[in-house]
Amino acid sequence: MADLSGQVALVTGASTGIGRALAEGLAARGMAVAGVARTEDRLRAAMADVAGATGAHTFAVVADVTDRASVEAAVEAAVGELGQIDLLVNNAGVIDELEVPLWEADPDQWWDVVTSHVKGSFLLARVVVPWMVLRNRGRVVNIASGMSLRARPEYSAYSVAKTGLMRMTEALAGALEGSDVRAFDVSPGVVDTPMTRSMHIWRGFEDWTPAERVVEVVAAIAAGELDQWSGRFVRAGADDLATLRSTTPEDAARQLRLRPFGDGDPLG
Template sequence: MRRAIITGGHSGLGAACAARLRADGIEVVTFDVSPDADFIVDVTDTRAVDAAVAAAGPVDILVNSAGIVGPNKPLWETSPDEWTRTFDVNVHGTFRVIRALVPTMVERGWGRIVNIASMAGKDGNPNLSAYSASKAAVIGMTKSLGKELAKTGVLVNAIAPAVIDTPMNATTAPDVLQHITSLIPMGRVGRAEEVAALIAWLTSAECSFSTGAVYDISGGRATY
């Protein structure tokens, strides 16, 4: 049986992904700040991440879903602390978990890593500069790591969702949410289970000739 770690696995996309992978027969271990997680982990804490990865044991799949929206304001009104916090969760947190897990995946000769980026990382969303920049960084990291691991059996891809109906968007200002939803040609937000279906394929053996790629799931918003 394959084993997976899902960060942010107790809400939103992480929870939907955990449910889907379990339904597919995969053993799922959740990392989350929620007290109900298998491992209570703040991905901004390197020691906590390393300890949880060591305690969890070998896994075949990693889904990096832990993330925050960050400040809803123009870049010039964003404080350095707000900017740093957004990057520490969305970028550095993803880096910390990958760094801790990749060596054992390489040693075992098989692994699937999916990083959850965003359409914001490709297009940039107004009044979400920190979030958009952090997700662009996740895309760049995914592309580089995919090349680094291309011959190891460990595949690394990212997904770039448009607006998805998750609790995280409850913290997005209504005017910002309305604007980014209006950019979707299908005229609706996505559902978490639709994203989970894409992740299920990317973490499976059927995905065998794709790495360092970014998969849009945007209701037609994506233009490149």
């Protein structure tokens, strides 16, 4: 288990599911953890449980990641309490309410899904990354998805959101070249959480990715072991960590690109 003592993580959507697992897994590795979520009682209970289980310093920050003022206040509070942010994990976000084609979706709920992932991650990165650049040290992890790579027609909003998040990660990583601040896309696979349990497509599914596999990948990123994968997509539970550590991807490997239609493709 990587020793991350002395580092501070800020994890959004930390009161339940993957965010909750990340908060505890990172705390167990020595990190102080600021957990961000909208529901105060559940968040405070989760952070208290993490502190009790690990002995780590935790801090509950109630905030709406889609609200600029709320995000700015949350980051200011987290830095004031914990001193710095070494790792930002953008995990918060919602899913399409109904499994329907986009023309049957409620327009407001559809846009809320996109906003939760894209605007939320943008606002957090916009506030946190300057602190990292000043210290010339930091890692940003955006929680991606298999739907980042291929759209599910019944989850059009979530697919759009997760693909947009990948583009944001690549843009952020490119802007940070030459510094010791890096950005990554981490797909967790299909983890057994209340959100996945609510999705009809996973009814009867049992081949869950253990949440600990997600923690291991994020912890390796926080330890600086996967820096060569900055701006790229990795998949917990499928990618072997030893292989990731020893491999330097080339060209546009694990990035979104058009596939040429043939040798004569002018965009190939």
